[in-house]
Amino acid sequence: xKILSIALGGCICARPQYGITQDTGGxxxxxxxxxAALARRSxxxxxxxxxxxxxxxxxxxxxxxxxxxxAPKLSITRINSGDTRYLAKEALETDRAAFTQALIKxxxxxxxxxxxxxxxxxxxxxxxxxxxRVLGIPFVYTAHSLGLDKAATMTGIDDxxxxxxxxxxxxxxxxxxxxGSSRDECERQLVAYPGAQIGKIHRITPxxxxxxxxxxxxxxxxxxxxxxxxxxxxxxxxxxPVWKKxxxxxxxxxxxxxxxxxxxxxVIVAGQRGxxxxxxGEHGDVFREMLERIDRxxxxxxxxxxxxxxxxxxxxxxxxxxxxxxxxxxxALIEPYGLTIVEAASYGVPVVxxxxxxxxxxxxxxxxGVLIDPRSPREIAGAVRHLLTDNAYWDRCAANxxxxxxxxxxxxxxxxxxxxxxxxxxxxxxxAPALVRAEPPRHLLACDLDxxxxxxADGVASFRAMLERRPDITFVIATGRSLVEARxxxxxxxxxxxxxxxxxxxxxxxxxxSGVPVRDETYLRDVSDEWRPAVIRSAAxxxxxxxxxxxxxxxxxxxxxxxxxxxxxxxxxxxxxxxGYRARVIASHGHLLDVLPSQAGKGAAVLHxxxxxxxxxxxxxxxxxxxxxxxxxxxxxxxVIVANHSSELAHWSSEHRGHCAKxxxxxxxxxxxxxxxxxxxxxxxxxxxxxxxxxxxxxxxx
Numbered sequence: 001x002k003i004l005s006i007a008l009g010g011c012i013c014a015r016p017q018y019g020i021t022q023d024t025g026g027x028x029x030x031x032x033x034x035x036a037a038l039a040r041r042s043x044x045x046x047x048x049x050x051x052x053x054x055x056x057x058x059x060x061x062x063x064x065x066x067x068x069x070x071a072p073k074l075s076i077t078r079i080n081s082g083d084t085r086y087l088a089k090e091a092l093e094t095d096r097a098a099f100t101q102a103l104i105k106x107x108x109x110x111x112x113x114x115x116x117x118x119x120x121x122x123x124x125x126x127x128x129x130x131x132x133r134v135l136g137i138p139f140v141y142t143a144h145s146l147g148l149d150k151a152a153t154m155t156g157i158d159d160x161x162x163x164x165x166x167x168x169x170x171x172x173x174x175x176x177x178x179x180g181s182s183r184d185e186c187e188r189q190l191v192a193y194p195g196a197q198i199g200k201i202h203r204i205t206p207x208x209x210x211x212x213x214x215x216x217x218x219x220x221x222x223x224x225x226x227x228x229x230x231x232x233x234x235x236x237x238x239x240x241p242v243w244k245k246x247x248x249x250x251x252x253x254x255x256x257x258x259x260x261x262x263x264x265x266x267v268i269v270a271g272q273r274g275x276x277x278x279x280x281g282e283h284g285d286v287f288r289e290m291l292e293r294i295d296r297x298x299x300x301x302x303x304x305x306x307x308x309x310x311x312x313x314x315x316x317x318x319x320x321x322x323x324x325x326x327x328x329x330x331x332a333l334i335e336p337y338g339l340t341i342v343e344a345a346s347y348g349v350p351v352v353x354x355x356x357x358x359x360x361x362x363x364x365x366x367x368x369g370v371l372i373d374p375r376s377p378r379e380i381a382g383a384v385r386h387l388l389t390d391n392a393y394w395d396r397c398a399a400n401x402x403x404x405x406x407x408x409x410x411x412x413x414x415x416x417x418x419x420x421x422x423x424x425x426x427x428x429x430x431x432a433p434a435l436v437r438a439e440p441p442r443h444l445l446a447c448d449l450d451x452x453x454x455x456x457a458d459g460v461a462s463f464r465a466m467l468e469r470r471p472d473i474t475f476v477i478a479t480g481r482s483l484v485e486a487r488x489x490x491x492x493x494x495x496x497x498x499x500x501x502x503x504x505x506x507x508x509x510x511x512x513x514s515g516v517p518v519r520d521e522t523y524l525r526d527v528s529d530e531w532r533p534a535v536i537r538s539a540a541x542x543x544x545x546x547x548x549x550x551x552x553x554x555x556x557x558x559x560x561x562x563x564x565x566x567x568x569x570x571x572x573x574x575x576x577x578x579x580g581y582r583a584r585v586i587a588s589h590g591h592l593l594d595v596l597p598s599q600a601g602k603g604a605a606v607l608h609x610x611x612x613x614x615x616x617x618x619x620x621x622x623x624x625x626x627x628x629x630x631x632x633x634x635x636x637x638x639x640v641i642v643a644n645h646s647s648e649l650a651h652w653s654s655e656h657r658g659h660c661a662k663x664x665x666x667x668x669x670x671x672x673x674x675x676x677x678x679x680x681x682x683x684x685x686x687x688x689x690x691x692x693x694x695x696x697x698x699x700x701x702x
Contacts, residue, residue: 002045002046003047003115003118004117004118004137005035005048005049005118005119008052008121008123008124009028009089030144030339036410038418038649039071040411041070041415043422044414046160047122049074050078050103053080054086055086058616060116063086064084067077075104076446077106077313079099079102079103080102083345099684104487108136109439116139117131118139118417121143122170123167124172125139125170125175126167140176140420141171143189146189146190148165148192149357153334154243168193172190173194177201177424178190179203179417180336181339182358183203183338183606184360184552185548186201186203187201188551189336192335194600202416202488203485204413204416208343209343210382212311213408215312217316219319219488222306227302229301231324232329233262233321234317234321235266235329236317236327236329236349237268237269237329239268239329239630241270243332244271246292247270247290247331249375252297254297255299255383255384260381263301264384266304266473268304268305269306269314272307307586315347316456318344321344322349325391327353328341328344328382331380334357335354335356335358335359336347337357338358339630341353341369342362343399345368345400346408347403350369351370352370352384353370353372354374354382355372355374356369356374362566366401369401370383370650379685393543423515424515442619443621443677444476444606446502446620447477448478448625448629448632449489451625451665455644455666457493459663459665460495462666463495475496475498475499476501477490477500478606480505481511482504483508486501502602502606504555505558505586505601505602506603506631524557524599524600527557527600531597535581536559536581538558545565546561546572547562547565549592557600558594558600560592560593561593562591572593584596584601586601586626593622601631602628604635606622617637619637620637621636621672626649627646634656635650640661640672640673640676641658642664643661643668
């Protein structure tokens with residue numbers, strides 16, 4: 001596979017002492033990290049970064065070099081648009097048409113074309129879309145930071161932002177696939193645009209730069225001129241000097257809390273500043289506001305704001321923050337993902353982060369800090385002070401971050417990207433799930449995802465092999481996750497694409513249409529008049545121990561909470577009974593609570609799918625491990641309970657007929673499915689597929 005990535009802004013080049021890195025702009029680090037990881041894969045023939053050629057003595061002669069080979073299979077191509085000046089981001093629009101035509105001419109003269117284009121930001125997507133129109137190369141779009149969310153933080157928007165939002169809408173509509181970094185970005189921000197299709201949106205978490213060690217001395221020299229007592233804990237922030245990063249609020253939080261001022265130093269790295277940045281535009285306005293707040297609180301001697309920095313400085317500052325038992329703060333009004341939050345985790349620095357945007361996912365998954373209201377300086381200061389004064393809490397957050405950030409690698413990103421790109425570039429017949437093409441389907445196998453199919457790589461391989469042997473089985477996924485998250489987990493575990501996606505605890509169904517999952521609007525169509533989510537929330541409000549799950553885990557037919565005590569679940573059931581309201585209350589995995597219409601759920605969804613496929617109920621097999629699978633197991637003629645099932649299924653399995661597998665995870669699904677198929681007649685696994693420990697199925701009858 002040949003992959004071409006377009007990135008128009010900033011200065012992209014190799015720097016031998018660090019491998020590859022960015023000169024300006026976090027998105028460039030993203031592009032370089034992604035493409036370097038792709039180039040290292042055996043299934044990628046070339047990874048080519050395309051950008052503008054320009055000649056600027058201040059930025060170095062490398063940017064006027066048409067081609068730069070960085071590593072085997074990894075190169076930078078610089079396209080001469082006819083204007084060799086360095087153009088800032090705001091001025092690039094005037095050069096875009098000429099750059100596009102020059103790039104198309106370059107590609108047209110090649111012996112072979114790229115298989116896929118990855119466009120970063122809407123300006124690059126506009127170029128990629130024209131290439132798609134002329135040369136037929138599909139493109140993937142990564143937005144990084146979306147204009148609609150920026151507009152939401154402003155009192156008014158200018159023409160430039162309106163154009164950017166229009167360009168983003170076109171990119172989202174025309175791309176073959178759209179990549180976001182967080183659930184918030186995928187399931188709230190991107191879908192807010194007209195033309196967005198949730199079936200084209202994929203979540204891949206970016207990697208982080210390789211850790212640079214032993215640069216504390218350099219970082220100390222960078223901030224020492226600012227600080228009277230440099231040995232204090234460091235409260236660190238790294239952000240571009242733009243309004244939405246809300247740096248003034250952080251200064252107010254620090255300056256307004258006497259205890260915090262007396263125990264720590266504040267270090268803010270706000271971009272690379274030159275004379276023009278200090279005087280002109282948004283950067284200059286933000287910096288002047290920062291200085292005004294510093295002066296107002298008289299923070300001189302306890303705050304550092306260095307003018308220039310490099311990678312070693314940043315690495316050293318993270319290390320200083322960790323060594324001083326400090327904290328990293330992201331107070332942005334909204335943050336699409338928060339790569340610096342992951343970087344802080346990798347260095348073992350606990351975080352205080354905005355609760356608005358993708359940071360909700362990042363901090364939850366890394367478990368290395370706390371979320372705050374970015375408009376409350378008091379809340380920001382209190383959260384930082386808590387971290388700095390509670391040693392056990394600091395230790396726990398630091399350890400969690402360092403451990404959990406290890407999975408955020410560019411190699412993992414590249415593996416997921418290649419799976420998406422391979423699907424997009426495969427022939428149409430290959431893109432369709434093989435099980436859809438079986439004519440006619442004789443059996444429907446509905447499987448839960450987490451801990452049922454996932455949990456054992458060998459089990460997944462066995463499951464794939466079973467489906468390949470049995471083209472008469474239609475495989476359906478039935479999960480509590482959203483479509484975006486289910487697809488991400490399926491890619492991670494290398495599971496085959498299902499014929500149908502049942503998601504959100506059986507409240508949504510998606511059918512593949514031209515390779516893209518499209519929601520079944522007929523399912524639950526008649527429920528809306530009877531379903532009253534306001535009644536559900538009102539009944540839950542006074543119950544202690546219930547906390548709402550994030551907004552993307554709520555939908556028109558699902559209200560969801562976290563719970564700690566099972567008594568809270570029973571209280572909600574009783575409250576709804578007293579109100580005379582019929583609803584399905586489902587507790588699973590010991591902490592997840594979902595309330596659905598009585599007509600909804602995995603069981604109802606499975607029957608809906610089976611009816612559309614013409615598969616009779618006696619031919620339905622269902623496999624699960626937790627409480628949200630019970631109704632699906634109940635409607636299946638052949639329920640399979642994997643050996644690693646949760647406590648919610650222990651009681652149910654003892655009272656109902658079903659196959660209680662001796663093996664866990666996907667191995668248990670294979671065991672139970674083949675036991676039923678053997679009973680029904682037909683080929684099953686060869687004897688070699690069973691080990692001596694697999695004595696046979698265990699049947700449980702009431």
